Amino acid sequence: MLVLSAGAEGERRLDELCRELAQRDDRLGWLHQTQGTPPLWSRPPGFATLVQIILEQQVSLSSAAAIYQRLQHQLGGEITPASVRLGGEPALREAGLTRQKTTYCLGLADATLNGLIDFEALTALPDAQVRDQLTQLKGIGPWTANIYLLMGLGRADIWPRGDLALNTAARHLHGWTSRKTDAGIAGHARRWKPYRSVAARLLWQHYLNRLPVD
16 A cells, blocks of 8 residues: 655655656656646645545635634634534534534544544555545545545545546646546546556646646
């Protein structure tokens, strides 16, 4: 199980894998040549990171970051299962969470406090088992679980299906129209196994840079 850990060693390994994918795929090679190795975008594994990813569902990253910061303030500076449960619905709603996401975060806090989710144990489980455990919780679907696997656990072969930025970047890079579906793009991404997380980072960087493909 290849893990791209935070820090200099993870960055070095990411650069190596970008170069390997660049040799296998001309389009990804072009991205790497023109835009360089992307950031790891690594996040510490655990409850707070999964809460942050829940906040990022179907909103902009800047909007989610603002809500996350307000939530930290409401909870006294630290987002933990205990502080979320203690603050309850009033604190989460005051921070700007929707009623739906408030329910998700309170459910995650309960599951963690009750031992149904053990974040330390998740670090040692295979991708599929992590995904299966997380998606049993209300509000955590495949996209949320995959982003946690990719950014929180550093897993190297994750493709977050349904990610709008990834799909937009992939269509732009390959000249595909909107008729190229999410399923079709995910099928194309199989050629990047076992380093689909690396390809995803290259494409996210392309999306953020908004560079032309010509």
